[in-house]
Amino acid sequence: xxxxxxxxxxxxxxxxxxxxxxxxxxxxxxxxxxxxxxxxxxxxxxxxxxxxxxxxxxxxxxxxxxxxxxxxxxxxxxxxxxxxxxxxxxxxxxxxxxxxxxxxxxxxxxxxxxxxxxxxxxxxxxxxxxxxxxxxxxxxxxxxxxxxxxxxxxxxxxxxxxxxxxxxxxxxxxxxxxxxxxxxxxxxxxxxxxxxxxxxxxxxxxxxxxxxxxxxxxxxxxxxxxxxxxxxxxxxxxxxxxxxxxxxxxxxxxxxxxxxxxxxxxxxxxxxxxxxxxxxxxxxxxxxxxxxxxxxxxxxxxxxxxxx
Numbered sequence: 001x002x003x004x005x006x007x008x009x010x011x012x013x014x015x016x017x018x019x020x021x022x023x024x025x026x027x028x029x030x031x032x033x034x035x036x037x038x039x040x041x042x043x044x045x046x047x048x049x050x051x052x053x054x055x056x057x058x059x060x061x062x063x064x065x066x067x068x069x070x071x072x073x074x075x076x077x078x079x080x081x082x083x084x085x086x087x088x089x090x091x092x093x094x095x096x097x098x099x100x101x102x103x104x105x106x107x108x109x110x111x112x113x114x115x116x117x118x119x120x121x122x123x124x125x126x127x128x129x130x131x132x133x134x135x136x137x138x139x140x141x142x143x144x145x146x147x148x149x150x151x152x153x154x155x156x157x158x159x160x161x162x163x164x165x166x167x168x169x170x171x172x173x174x175x176x177x178x179x180x181x182x183x184x185x186x187x188x189x190x191x192x193x194x195x196x197x198x199x200x201x202x203x204x205x206x207x208x209x210x211x212x213x214x215x216x217x218x219x220x221x222x223x224x225x226x227x228x229x230x231x232x233x234x235x236x237x238x239x240x241x242x243x244x245x246x247x248x249x250x251x252x253x254x255x256x257x258x259x260x261x262x263x264x265x266x267x268x269x270x271x272x273x274x275x276x277x278x279x280x281x282x283x284x285x286x287x288x289x290x291x292x293x294x295x296x297x298x299x300x301x302x303x304x305x306x307x308x
Contacts, residue, residue: 001024001025001070001071001162001165002024002025002027002068002069002070002071003016003019003024003025003026003027003069003070003071003072003073004026004027004029004063004066004069004071004072004073004088004091005026005027005028005029005073005075006029006063006072006073006074006075006076006084006085006088006091007029007030007074007075007076007077007080007084008028008029008030008059008075009030009075009129009131009258010129010130010131010137010138010258010261011075011125011127011128011129011258012028012030012073012075012129013028013039013044013046013057013129013135013137013139014046014127014128014129014137014138014139014140014141015073015075015101015125015127015129015141015171016028016044016057016073017044017046017055017057017137017139018046018139018141018169018170018171019165019166019169019171020044020055020056020057020058021055021169022165022168022169022170024165024169025058026057026058027058027059027060027066027069028044028057028058028059028060029059029060029061029062029063029066029088030059030061031061033061034134035059035134035135036059036060036061038134038135039057039059039135040059042135043055043056043057043135044057044135044136044137045132045135045136045137046137046138046139047132047136047137047138047139048139048140048141048142049142050252052136062087062090063087063088063089063090063091064090066090066091067090067091067093068090068091068092068093068094068096069091069093069096070095070096070097071096071097071098071099071162072088072091072092072096072097072098072099073099073101074098074099074100074101074102074107074111075101075102076102077102077262077267077270078102078103078104078107078270078272078273079268079270079272079273081100081102081107081110081111082110082113082114085098085110085111085114085115086114089114089115092115092119096115096119097119097120097121097158097162098111098115098119098120098121099120099121099122099123099148099162100120100121100122100123101123101124101125101146102273103186103187103190103194103258103270103273103274104187104190104270104272104273104274104277105183105187105273105277105281106273106277107122108120108122108151117151120151121148121149121150121151121158121159121162122148122149122151122179122180122183123146123147123148123149123179123182124146124147124182124183124185124186125144125145125146125147125171125186126144126145126146126186126189126246126249127139127140127141127144127146127171128140128141128144128250128251128255130254130255130256130261131261138252138254138255140250140251140252140255141170141171142170142250143172143249143250144172144249144250145172145173145174146166146171146172146173146174147173147174147175147176147179147182147186148162148163148166148173148174148175148176148179149175149176149177149178149179149182150179151179151180153176153177153178153179154177155175155177159175160175163175178234178236180233181233181234181235181236182236184224184228184233184235185235185236185237185243187224187274187277187278188221188224188225188228188235188237188240188243189243189246189247190247190257190259190274191217191220191221191224191243191274191275191278191292192217192218192220192221192240192243192244192246192247193207193217193244193247193248193257194257194258194259194260194269194270194271194274194275195220195259195271195274195275195295195296195298195299196213196216196217196220196295197256197257197259197260198257198259198260198262198263198269198271198299198302199295199298199299199302200213201260201263201264202260203253203254203255203256203260204248204251204252204253204254204255204256204257205252205253205254205255206253207248208248214244216291217244218240218241218243218244219240219291220275220278220291220292220295221240221243221244222240223278223282223287223288223289223290223291223292224278224289224292225237225240226282226287227278227281227282227285227287227289230282230285230286230287231281231285258270259271259274259299263302263303266306266307267306268303268306269299269303271295271296271299271300271303272296275292275295275296275299276292276296278292279292279293279296
């Protein structure tokens with residue numbers, strides 16, 4: 001399958017590298033010319049279970065260099081979705097499907113405005129990607145599930161075909177008939193640790209050694225679960241502590257969340273689409289979310305110090 005990873009940061013490179021090793025024609029699209037050139041010249045180095053392995057990958061700066069593909073995996077930051085998709089229409093051919101594996105809520109609506117709702121699939125992945133240097137990432141995919149689904153819950157041939165491709169590459173993938181519930185399940189994972197790591201600067205090894213931070217993360221998840229229930233979402237996660245533990249399962253002590261990575265790079269975060277989405281929906285539904293509101297305010301405070 002010809003696949004384009006739109007937004008090939010650490011996670012996109014990790015997933016794209018694994019799919020490339022499995023024989024798929026994968027294009028890593030990144031808007032930074034220096035990163036694309038490095039990948040072209042030196043390949044991608046993935047650290048898996050503490051061992052580095054080099055993969056020759058295809059990388060591109062623009063969609064026009066790639067042309068139509070069978071599948072677009074969207075992994076850009078939430079706040080770049082509209083702009084990125086508008087600039088990636090050269091990837092769309094008659095049979096192209098567009099799969100969002102992004103964190104947070106609402107991406108399917110943005111994608112549908114550009115390519116039509118009939119092309120859009122939604123998924124969530126627990127695969128982890130963390131940068132170690134130029135073209136060098138931690139790829140935490142063993143034992144980490146990826147979930148895909150049609151917006152209407154149908155067990156379509158196309159979503160099952162994509163799952164087969166992922167599974168053949170070692171990306172353990174399940175087809176969900178309740179993808180919105182799955183989206184919320186992953187949101188709970190992001191709510192548990194993302195903002196806390198951005199605020200404290202802690203990698204997972206240090207984070208999980210602090211009982212006080214576990215209490216804070218679990219409280220944030222409890223609020224998000226209350227909002228989901230008020231929204232009528234069927235969650236598979238019933239214990240907020242499970243979400244806290246799931247976030248770090250199978251990832252090394254040096255792993256950093258994407259929200260912390262953003263702060264360290266001097267970039268804004270996806271807080272508006274994670275804890276911020278919980279706060280906004282809670283307001284609409286009359287559910288109090290003081291913990292998430294506090295985490296949102298603190299991360300916004302950090303972002304206010306970033307260069308404009």
